[in-house]
């Protein structure tokens with residue numbers, strides 16, 4: 277496998293301080309995979325230049341450019357590629373049941389929390405006002421879903437240091453970047469959940485987070 281031999285050489289990740297990119301960076305730091313991070317000026321539409329759209333027609337970050345020019349889009353696809361080229365530490369699950377359990381928490385963090393926050397901010401923030409109609413009701417509905425899913429998360433945390441099992445998994449990376457995002461848009465509902473917050477504080481002290489800052 278050629279890509280295994282190229283591990284940590286000159287992969288580039290196009291990057292902006294936003295949750296999907298941050299999730300991948302924390303994951304790569306946890307696995308100690310070295311990547312060159314290329315900052316993209318998302319606010320000034322650098323993702324919409326022909327050169328960038330040629331690399332990623334979706335016009336989003338993150339995307340990963342391999343040494344041979346292959347481009348991998350979608351944060352989850354990048355994460356699976358990184359797990360494939362460096363299997364240890366395992367962060368996506370070893371047995372079928374572990375994989376399923378990790379995926380359950382990760383999907384809750386991504387679809388139940390991160391995406392609801394994105395719906396909320398798209399419907400409330402002046403920054404998105406020219407992107408289409410906004411609705412206060414839709415914003416409120418998204419925030420209500422966010423709060424409901426926080427309770428489900430709180431009840432499902434089985435670990436102390438990590439969300440699930442006794443090691444970091446992709447779910448920790450997704451949730452940490454989601455809460456960073458929540459703080460950046462002024463959403464504080466997560467603060468009321470004690471197990472969740474205890475995890476957030478502990479995970480925030482990891483080297484992967486220090487490196488990410």
Ligand SMILES: N[C@@H](CCC(=O)N[C@@H](CS)C(=O)NCC(=O)O)C(=O)O
Nearest residue numbers: 294295296297336337338350351352
């Ligand atoms: N499903 C994609 C979503 C990527 C995404 O929405 N990225 C946001 C930042 S977190 C972005 O680039 N937004 C810019 C835009 O939509 O114009 C993934 O997980 O990689």
